[in-house]
Amino acid sequence: MTDLILHQYAASPFSEKVRCLLGYKQLSYRTVEIPIIMPKPDLMALTGGYRKTPVLQIGAEIYCDTALICRVIDRLYPANSVYPLEQAAALGAAVHWTDTFLFKVSVAVAFQPKALAGSDLFSDQAAAAAFMADRAELSKGSTELGIDLKIAVPYWTMHMQRLDAQLSTADFLGGDKPNVLDFSTYHCCWFVYKNEALKPELEQFPALAQWMLRIAGFGHGEIVSINGEEAVAIARDSDIATAPKATDFVDEQLSVGTSVDVMPIDYGFQPTQGELLLASTEEIVIKRVDERAGNVAVHFPRLGFQVNASQ
Numbered sequence: 017m018t019d020l021i022l023h024q025y026a027a028s029p030f031s032e033k034v035r036c037l038l039g040y041k042q043l044s045y046r047t048v049e050i051p052i053i054m055p056k057p058d059l060m061a062l063t064g065g066y067r068k069t070p071v072l073q074i075g076a077e078i079y080c081d082t083a084l085i086c087r088v089i090d091r092l093y094p095a096n097s098v099y100p101l102e103q104a105a106a107l108g109a110a111v112h113w114t115d116t117f118l119f120k121v122s123v124a125v126a127f128q129p130k131a132l133a134g135s136d137l138f139s140d141q142a143a144a145a146a147f148m149a150d151r152a153e154l155s156k157g158s159t160e161l162g163i164d165l166k167i168a169v170p171y172w173t174m175h176m177q178r179l180d181a182q183l184s185t186a187d188f189l190g191g192d193k194p195n196v197l198d199f200s201t202y203h204c205c206w207f208v209y210k211n212e213a214l215k216p217e218l219e220q221f222p223a224l225a226q227w228m229l230r231i232a233g234f235g236h237g238e239i240v241s242i243n244g245e246e247a248v249a250i251a252r253d254s255d256i257a258t259a260p261k262a263t264d265f266v267d268e269q270l271s272v273g274t275s276v277d278v279m280p281i282d283y284g285f286q287p288t289q290g291e292l293l294l295a296s297t298e299e300i301v302i303k304r305v306d307e308r309a310g311n312v313a314v315h316f317p318r319l320g321f322q323v324n325a326s327q
């Protein structure tokens with residue numbers, strides 16, 4: 017059993033990205049099933065504000081956003097790395113596009129009226145209304161999560177055609193082995209084609225369908241489920257492992273020890289406040305003290321986040 021604890025929920029596409037990577041790496045880990053909508057009190061005790069799904073915990077180290085979570089898993093378990101150095105920049109760009117733009121397109125496609133008709137969540141009117149209100153709050157002040165279905169559908173079809181063409185030449189987007197782009201792309205496809213009303217549309221993309229079976233075949237690894245309170249207690253009983261470091265890049269005006277707010281730049285504008293431990297070109301880490309979780313170090317990827325001195 018590794019020390020990894022994944023805070024996630026079953027229907028979450030970004031959680032599926034990480035679960036599949038953990039399956040590929042054949043790891044055993046713990047999971048906490050977090051609520052699909054706010055409030056998420058145990059998660060907040062750990063992140064201090066960041067509310068998106070999933071979050072990875074290792075003791076008192078809390079990792080936000082799958083862009084960082086997948087790198088951390090790969091760094092700790094480097095066998096069959098999904099970050100081949102010879103493609104580092106190209107993959108970084110492609111994965112960012114996939115996890116932002118393609119994900120937005122997939123949300124529109126997956127939430128189209130014919131897909132919602134058969135959904136358990138949307139057949140319960142009160143649950144559907146609570147979900148819609150929560151997601152409106154999540155995207156407040158942002159246009160990054162919404163795109164009209166009419167605009168989204170041709171984009172989706174175009175990319176599915178390209179994927180099908182590429183995957184007719186190789187088993188994975190990474191060639192004969194998967195790389196991180198396989199996992200990013202998979203969670204968007206999974207989100208759309210796991211819906212019974214949309215599944216038949218996959219038939220027009222046979223190589224893509226075979227690739228989806230290949231990724232699904234990795235499984236999710238070996239999972240032991242714990243509850244949020246247990247996870248918070250693990251954080252409280254652990255020490256922060258990240259040492260403060262004035263690295264080669266610290267944002268102007270900011271230095272180690274500065275009180276900062278860290279927040280996504282796309283949606284989910286709920287800041288996490290803490291004391292800067294590290295701000296490298298790749299990662300931002302802040303220390304915060306929580307009354308339940310004690311001292312925790314909260315990590316964010318640089319890409320997709322902003323750091324501002326607390327007012």
Ligand SMILES: N[C@@H](CCC(=O)N[C@@H](CS)C(=O)NCC(=O)O)C(=O)O
Pocket residue numbers: 028029030031052053054067068069070080081082083115154320
């Ligand atoms: N850039 C983030 C995106 C995460 C994201 O948008 N996750 C969705 C669920 S798949 C979410 O947070 N939805 C709102 C929620 O779960 O409260 C990442 O890569 O982790």
